[in-house]
Amino acid sequence: MIHFIDVSKIYPNGSVGLDRVNLTVEKGEFVFLVGPSGSGKSTLLRLITREEKPTEGKVLVGSRNIARLRRKEIPYLRRRIGVVFQDFRLLPKLTVAENVAFALEVNELSRKEIRRRVAEVLDLVGLAGKERACPRELSGGEQQRVSIARAIVNNPLVLLADEPTGNLDPETSWEIVKLLETINIRGTTVIMATHNETIVNTLQRRVVAMAEGRTVRDEVRGSYQQ
Amino acid sequence: MIHFIDVSKIYPNGSVGLDRVNLTVEKGEFVFLVGPSGSGKSTLLRLITREEKPTEGKVLVGSRNIARLRRKEIPYLRRRIGVVFQDFRLLPKLTVAENVAFALEVNELSRKEIRRRVAEVLDLVGLAGKERACPRELSGGEQQRVSIARAIVNNPLVLLADEPTGNLDPETSWEIVKLLETINIRGTTVIMATHNETIVNTLQRRVVAMAEGRTVRDEVRGSYQQ
Amino acid sequence: MKIITLGKLAGEGMANLRARSGMGLTAITIITLAFVVLGLFLVLFFNLNSLGTSLAQKLQLRVFLTDGASIETVGESLRSLPGVEGLEFVSKAQALEELRKQLGERSELLDLVEENPLPHTYIVRVREAELIPGIAEEAKTIVGVEEVVYGRESLGKVLDFINTVSILSVVGMVIIFLATLFIVVNTIRLTVIARKEEIAIRKLVGATDAFIRAPFVFEGIFMGLASASLASLLADFTYRLVLERAPQAIPFLPILPREAVVPQVTLSLLGLGVLLGIVGSWVSVRKYLR
Amino acid sequence: MKIITLGKLAGEGMANLRARSGMGLTAITIITLAFVVLGLFLVLFFNLNSLGTSLAQKLQLRVFLTDGASIETVGESLRSLPGVEGLEFVSKAQALEELRKQLGERSELLDLVEENPLPHTYIVRVREAELIPGIAEEAKTIVGVEEVVYGRESLGKVLDFINTVSILSVVGMVIIFLATLFIVVNTIRLTVIARKEEIAIRKLVGATDAFIRAPFVFEGIFMGLASASLASLLADFTYRLVLERAPQAIPFLPILPREAVVPQVTLSLLGLGVLLGIVGSWVSVRKYLR
């Protein structure tokens, strides 16, 4: 479903983000992206959302080469991709429900439809009852759940998570990863970049290891270290 | 050297940052601050730098109650405290040397003195030779070293580190913690808030555990979990 | 985009303005004031234009006839000169009457005069100010014409001056428009920066450019319209103040009545306000979209 | 703070301005233009003031004597009236001469007059415009006075009008000053926001408020001074343009020479520029220091 074909990304300042990467992720997979700092994990994810354009090569999402996407088409690509970040990126002035509804508004759904879907997805991530709370009033783990809810409320094909547990204590980190697994089991492809050794080693999922912009290891039931 | 006496911090929106905390850190100690997200670790550190004022209680640094500090005196307090963050907080447009010199300029030292001290401290953190590089061109670990260099270049009494390894891979995290240990051995008090179980358990230093704004555990040779 | 969404985004623009109300209000106040000055420049401009036209219409030559010349023949000749629009005949008697009026109290002086010393006169209306000197020259060559008199350079200089002030007032208007545009851009840019995070998240969840831009465009339009409306009222008020005093104070300068100026100014300001809002917000958001 | 540090921080302010040069230049351009308008308002204001003063000085009554009245006695009586500053005597003959001048070409008319019909006249200078009607009434009661004539209300109305325009021009200046202040504040605020991170880090490593504020204050002062200098040149140029045309075009309005206006305007603008820079930067940084 996602194919990187000979993709290189050189940033304008000359630093190498990706160096001839080839990678295929099929529908329904759960992939850990690991590697030292600066190895290109975030760059790889940013190419999928077309936050960056590859310098060379093709990035296929579905069957389209999104390197060739016109500006106008980008929003419609992004509605099919959910993204979760280490720092949650919630809007502090909106409530939990509003933060999630935010992602639906751009689709111009009816109020009723929005309310139904938000309730459904908050229930899924275990935040039913916290609709009216503000991000400030929530623990880090709860905030990350909100941001996951926002990412999946549009029923995306794929969920990208860039170090979603970097700001969380080990226990909370586990809860989040379990939630991602649940979402994966319901059919969404998940790609998660992480430094968390314990989680990667325990979960025994596909691991793609990167170093200096290249994929250096790809194991179906991998661990953090070689 | 640092004393928290019955300190409470309630934020304007009503959330409890600290709840009657009593804590003493002596000169030359190395303290890990652990606890789940929202337990008050960052709040505690922010009270030491007077980024926040306690709602109740006394915070002594040296022998002064800094809760009573006048606005004008705050800069002079801060020059005696070094701070390191998870996200490095380097200025992207300045070189490594300039980022470190930045902290000396506010002291109005001579150019020569500044150059001497910057060189000295970059040598200490193992970045000799990278003076002219820009943060972008450095790995995450190297960037964190720069920010540590900036924090210690003023010879502070105490170095505060708020999850300094949250963005780093395990290997790099270790390098950073080793560096903090080196700095500690040279006489600087170090307080580090962290979620990294492996590091806390391996290093066997004093551990202060927090939960819901209180200190719930204080062990001289502690580990992450009870 | 659906109407309901558009309504929602307009509401958001309004909310933005209210949220940063300190700045929003300051901006509106200052744009209003700037618009008042702009409006007064417009008023000045309209007045100068009408003044110029009316002065130009008054351009006239006075042709004095020699005693005993044939009034009709000279009239024919004058009428046939190119550029002449019309003639008015003033007889010796009428001319004396005019002088009597001009002298006012001291006209008794004229009673002492035995014979009317004034000549028959033709007042010649001319199409354009530039033609006057040429026509005067030609008129002088007509048999029966004693002398030709006109405002010479002085009128031309007045027109010149009116022109200069007109141009300056247009320049003034452009300057003020640019300044207000800059204020709108910077005010909205501050809102944009304050909502940078939100814009980034919006983009991430798949909002189109139009969707992201709309609240800011509405904010700009609100700002422009509010300022323009207030400014129109203030400009009207100021103009009335001037109108009350000017006619007696400077009777030699005709001033346009309110009805001939205020509606145009109001419409112009409202139009400019909307334009300002749209252009200003477009410019300030653009950078954060690409 | 050490001089060398101050120099460094000034350099930083300059660098800020250059770094965001697109905006810095736009801001300077617009402030310059606004200052030109401000300068022209100042020029207008100075001119109106001088015009008002010179008109007030020309306030005068004309007292006509009956034929055969004692010139000296009437003079004494007039001089003793409160509010009278001085007298000037115009004899019958001088009055006729004056009239002759006024009539110009047609003064031959007067040659037909057998006897000089004009009266002896006293021109009375008065301390304040308000006193004129009272003095006129009293003068009429003096034996030997035939009639008293003065500009009646018309002069008062001119002064009223000048006053109104003066006030409007001051209001205009205040508006423009506020607008430029707002532009400076917003421009610097954008720099401040762009350097928010840096300010936060500076605070963290122990920079004093003055140290953090200095570059922005310098940036503001540079902006103000640059704009004021350019604007002074442009205002001077514009004033010369007006001076070249105005005297012939509107000879009835005296206009101040360049030397009497331009230096004051330049100094005022430079002063305002610095003030603007300081106040503007102070306001825009304050929030981020708190």
Ligand SMILES: Nc1ncnc2c1ncn2[C@@H]1O[C@H](COP(=O)(O)OP(=O)(O)OP(=O)(O)O)[C@@H](O)[C@H]1O
């Ligand atoms: N916007 C950018 N401009 C220039 N260079 C960049 C940019 N973003 C990343 N880079 C460079 O590209 C390389 C890959 O960076 P990337 O952020 O993808 O690594 P990463 O694996 O996500 O690292 P981390 O674990 O620290 O998040 C690095 O050398 C980095 O310096």
Ligand SMILES: Nc1ncnc2c1ncn2[C@@H]1O[C@H](COP(=O)(O)OP(=O)(O)OP(=O)(O)O)[C@@H](O)[C@H]1O
């Ligand atoms: N600026 C603030 N305003 C209001 N509430 C705040 C603020 N900062 C922190 N809090 C609240 O204070 C409590 C303690 O937060 P703090 O950031 O100190 O926790 P922490 O232990 O550092 O958590 P983490 O591990 O997520 O960094 C939390 O409930 C948090 O919501």
Ligand SMILES: [Mg+2]
């Ligand atoms: Mg990354």
Ligand SMILES: [Mg+2]
């Ligand atoms: Mg924290």
